[in-house]
Amino acid sequence: MIVHRYDGDRDLLRPLFREADDSEQQIDAYLDLGAVFVAEDDGEIIGHLQLITGDDAELKSMAVTESRRGTGVGRALVRAALEHCRQNAAKRLLVATAAADIGNLRFYQRQGFRMLRIERDAFVPSTGYPDEIVIDGIPLRDRVWLSQDLAGEA
Structure with missing residues (x-):
């Protein structure tokens, strides 16, 4: 497996973006922003x-x-x-995930992220999310922000 920066057509990655986000409206808003990295194995993006x-x-x-x-x-x-x-002198890295997604919360904490704040009612119809999404038996409503400080690291 190799990880590298991706400079291709991001629409080809849309199925993966949909795995990460239930709102097509939100995906459309950020799809072309920033840098994208992909993991590939035997020529397949995984x-x-x-x-x-x-x-x-x-x-x-x-x-x-x-x-x-x-x-x-x-x-x-x-x-x-x-x-x-680190190469681009960022002071910290933020990530947000659903409060209902226990697996994601566990994953990010294992990668060194710490809880920062909760954004209530982030996943509602007015922000492009369908009603009635349930994750691990928990209704999808709130977003949890986590951070990892990078300042002073080489």
């Missing part, structure tokens, strides 16, 4: 990570194909994002 850099960089979207989850692909993508942030 994961993506979208990174928007600045003083506070944001891991905007990330997904791994279902058959490859739990095999280190996500960890490799996050490592590539952290390295890119």
